[in-house]
Amino acid sequence: MSNEKWSLNTLVERLSEAKVLCIGDLMLDKFVYGEVNRISPEAPIPILKTKSDKLLLGGAGNVANNLSCLGVETHFISVIGKDQTGKTIAKLIKKIPNIIANLITDEKRPTTFKTRFIANGQQMMRVDSETTLNIDNTIESNIIELTRSALDHCGALVLADYGKGVLTRFLLKKIITIAKSKKIPVIIDPQGFDYSAYSGADLITPNLKELSEATTKPTDNDEEISSAAISLISKYKINSVLATRSSDGMSLINKKCFTTFAAEAREVFDVSGAGDTVVATLSACLAANIKLDHGVKLANIAAGIVVAKLGTAVVYTNDLISNFNNGSVKSIDEKLYTIHSITDQIKTWRSKGLKIGFTNGCFDILHPGHLSTITKAKSLCDKLIVALNSDSSVKSLKGDNRPVQSEVTRSKILISLEHVDGVIIFNEKNPNNILKLIKPEIFVKGADYSIKNIPETKIINSYGGKIILADIKDGFSTTNTIVKINKNNS
Helix, strand or coil: CCCCCCCHHHHHHHHHHCEEEEEECEEEEEEEEEEEEEECCCCCCEEEEEEEEEEEEEEHHHHHHHHHHCCCEEEEEEEEECCHHHHHHHHHHHCCCCEEEEEEEECCCCCEEEEEEEECCEEEEEEEECCCCCCCHHHHHHHHHHHHHHCCCCCEEEEECCCCCCCCHHHHHHHHHHHHHCCCCEEEECCCCCCHHHCCCCEECCEHHHHHHHHCCCCCCHHHHHHHHHHHHHHHCCCEEEEECHHHCEEEECCCCEEEECCCCCCCCCCCCHHHHHHHHHHHHHHCCCCHHHHHHHHHHHHHHHCCCCCCCCCCHHHHHHHHCCCCCCCHHHHEECHHHHHHHHHHHHHCCCCEEEEEECCCCCCHHHHHHHHHHHHCCCEEEEEEECHHHHHHHHCCCCCCCCHHHHHHHHHCCCCCCEEEEECCCCCHHHHHHHCCCEEEEECCCCHHHCCCHHHHHHCCCEEEEECCCCCCCHHHHHHHHHHHHC
16 A cells, blocks of 8 residues: 555455465364352362353464454365364354365364353363374375465465464475465464474564563563564564564564554453454455555454454454444444354344344335334344345345335445444345344334234244334335325326
């Protein structure tokens, strides 16, 4: 980019042009949630009464997931064991859009599986099942060939090293050399004390503890952090170091600059996976030819967002744009969701005890009848999702002359309403597929329907949701309004 004032919105839009190759240690994260009300009579330990659990991709899988959620075409290479954990990971990856995955099965090693037990928002214990033995030469050769092929289509390479044996020293040196020969930037989330295997990387992202351990230097202030980073840069021919500094933000260091980016002020809900979000955002930016300092700015915002989410979370482009607006102006993108992003948002809302409401319709020409239904729905819940029929869906329901207004215009109008917390556009005649995923506690429809003839009734009843029929204002109808407009114009 040139030196003119840059627009974050423009940069975020450019992320969809990026193509990134991600390689690293893959794991499955299980989060078990519950509450503790008493101590065990058998030993002085708390008893966790479980309420729910969820499975998420961890390690390099979370980096790849973050890339996908930023709209990046992601090529992913990793290793799994021949076990149920590996099978579960393969199924989860298939559900991620924009990803081309090559999962190599190693029959001699178990897939890494980490289980976290959480009570009242606090992690009580973590149980790991894994091996850290290096992959064998055959698998190394396989990854090298896959890397060589994938880099012909990618603009950046991100290596997520968790020290579980996938990124061996030999493999690291080999694939960094391949990337450099193709002039592809290499971003590394490092592990361990010896960074010599990362020689030639464009950017590494250690936290202060990792930076201190890798250099045997203190990192208690800016001068010490700069000295430690420069020693790595000089010793291993690394272009830049991004030192993540927890509540103090992050500092970008190279031979030309030392720039600190203050931490974004957000509620800290869960720090799991924040480092994955940083390297994913940075690699996406570099692949989209966004300047490094601008990329760090975006990564810093993304890190601030992800710690306000529950579990090993991800950041979406609408999250970034929303944060950039600092809440002063509601962004159109802030409330417009996809199937992928709405499920993540619903989990966060529910983790905070919020009740989800839902209504749907064409909303072609918004009138008081629509507003009455939306107002009623919002009064019954904490967060209201409005599912909007797409243009093609409206045509199939109402005929070729409808809709009068495009789905873009209709969604903008709905998003501008104070009572609407989210809008999602669907192509089918009814929103059953969305309902199956998010399972709102409250479903609201106009009283011109009866519960028996509502297409969504079976789905709502299947999970125990509640259907509410909202009183409608007489005399208001989109169809009648269109007839009246046509009559006046004839």
